[in-house]
Amino acid sequence: MKLFLRLFSVFTLVFVLAACGNADKSSSSDSGSKDGKKTVIEYWHVNAETQGGQTVNELVDAFNAQSKTTKVVAKFNPDMYKGLMQNLQAEAAAGKAPAVVQVGWAFKDYFSNNFSYTSPQEVIDQNFPEDKTFLKDYFNKNVMDLAVNSDGKQVGIPYSLSSPVLYINRDILRKAGLNENGPKTWEEVKEFSKIIKEKTGKNGFYLQEPADNWATQALLESNGAQMITDNKATFASNEGIKAYQLWADMILKDKSAVHLSWDQGVQSFIDGNVAMAYTTIAQRSNIQNNAKFDVAAIKSPAWEGKEVKLPAGGAMLAITAKDQDQQKAAWEFMKYLYSVESMAKWTEGTGYVPPRKDVAEAENGLKKYLEENEMMQAAIEQMDGIVPWTSFPGDAGLQAEQLLLDARDQILGGSVSVEEGLKSTEKAINEILK
Template sequence: MAINLHRRHFLGLAGASAGAAALAACGGPSTAGTPAATGAAEIDFSGVKPAASFDFWTNHPGKSQDVEQSVIDKFHAKFPDIKVNLVTAGANYEEIAQKFQTSQAAKSALPGLVVLSDVWWFRYFTNGNIIPLDGLVKRLDIKVDDFQKSLVADYQYAGKQWALPYGRSTPLFYYNKDHFKAAGLPDRAPKTWQEFGDWAPKLKASSGAQYAYIYPALAGYAGWTLQNNLWGWGGSWSDGWTVTCDSTESVAALQWAQDSIYKDKWAGVSSKEAADDFAAGITSTTISSTGSLLGVLKSAKFNVGVGYLPGGPKAESGVCPTGGAGLGIPSGVSKEVQLAAATFLKFMTEPENTAAFSAATGYMPTRLSADMGAVLAKTPQIKTAMDQLAVTRVQDNARVFLPGADQEMAKAAAAILTQQGDVKATMAGLKTTLEGIYTKDVKPKLTS
């Protein structure tokens, strides 16, 4: 199954993959819907005045409710004729997706602005549930060129802009500096997993921690973070639309991960939140989102170090995926509400507010011109995450565009990492499942 279509040239998928959080909670909304048209009509906002109020649906990524409300208060001071109602629409991205899909189906009250995660927003695009922002970008003079290129490009399809980046993150390698010092290790993240494999026994022996490394919780994170391991070994979940999870390289990457737990016995798997396990001293190292950084720094009773994700035997660079969420505007609300929401969207993503959001959460500053001086002076670790953006890689199609694929990846990872299942057989089974999803739910919807 090798169909060579560029990501930006396909349309009409029945849905994207399941959300990056709380995967075990439910199967997610239906993937059925009306595909978006390739040439989505430009919306004419001439003569339209902003609505007096609208709802902003968010899950407060990175525990950002206070900073979101602060930005809204500043917006009200500047635009007193537009009231933004901050609505907690879920505890995570999946719950927001559930609520948004339910509201679409029931034709009930919709938000003017909604948080859309990296693996959910494309569903809304294909179903025609969100509008292209290009006309509003032009009318309101939103400086799209000032956004981090790799982040804003994630929402560009069919030559249009469908959302703007908001709570965006990359995984970081977190390490306990005190444990590293006690083990006689360099004060840095390992360059490769092989190098860490040499370090791990020393850490385990000297730190007193239960693990030298703990893999992130599989439900919600396996499909995202394991891309790092796969890419480092020269593997992947998929190459374009060709499923490659059972390749020799992919199997080798996951076999190494399994061996770190069962054979070498220095690694474990987090049951809930790896960042919390790390901050509690249960493990000397882990991988977790940049959005966890400030919480870790606040709760850890030791010196925290962060670094780029390690590479592998085939690649030491370009092994870090991006993730997180953007902000989109629903199609099912009036032009007046859409214009009011866009006015706030512009304000919310201005450089000053981007810097404030980053300072409060640890998420990436999405604007190039954001003044991060004060933030970096207080939390210099954020610069590591910012610098790593230059060597990030677009996520595999299978992870973000196949409906339900993320859940299947989590199941396969659990079989390998928590049940010591046969890696090759498990990956072969996953390939069959993913190809079935592609053939049934995606291939018929691709444009020629």
């Protein structure tokens, strides 16, 4: 137990040193409105029903039940963090804004360059003198620095930390005559996938495909590629092309892997139609609760002879409320989310590792949960491989992400070669970055 907790505690330190569906409850902005004596605020998040959406609802409902001053309305944004940024653009153009938003690590600079926000400490200093040292007391400085932008400003507070893991269906692996503990390298993933298809008829592999390139970055950079170097896109290197080619060959040549949306891919794994799924540890709860087979989560595969490099997943919470009442309500809600009990509930409901430093060992936190839950260990044990999630500089974030997504669909759809797709996309992104 002591070793396990020590590994869990080391997670955050190493993570930083390496630095790095919930249905809508409201379709319109309630910012600035009142519900009796309560200030009504919106909380924008990206947690679908299968990835923390239920826990968001539970936390919001519990907060609303105990707060005498604030009512929170949760709003789910599809297409993950990119979709939230796009929706926030539309809201800002209309002169509106939610009070609290989740901002993915890849959009930290884009968000701070394009939207109005207030540092949480500033809101605390102006309105909550009793909480003056809250952030200093409960968060390591290195963890807080994750939410500092390239200009050195504290944009928000880290909320979700994750890394990609490989979920495996041990029943299918055994049926195919393979090691039930799964592959250790990407080369073995390809071989396992091909054998599974040949011997069982099941699809062997799925790599998550949401509206971002998080998992793709892990695949490429673990092979020695760099998504960006000195503010210039450099992913179309020989190493990047080779890594992408393995993925494309599994889908187009071997026909042992599937090219599906994120929800479809994860569901196919849960339904037993895909033997291995490479996706975030934040899917742990969904997979663990719904899979009807011998399921396990193992560490991210490495490339033969190379070190694993895994982009930090998750998000920070930022205050976008403009008037003082909204800002005060935003901090009251955020303080609730960052309590030991709420952080523990968030981890149990998702798989995200909490950024608050005292949650793992607290009796009212995760102590018992970690003793009983083995599927978290893969994410904890591989944190020495964490690197920052690529954030393209300036205002290019959304455009660069979309160009990479377009290239992904073209390559995996077979309309362009890996080399052509990556090189043309790299060139297009660098034109934007000039």
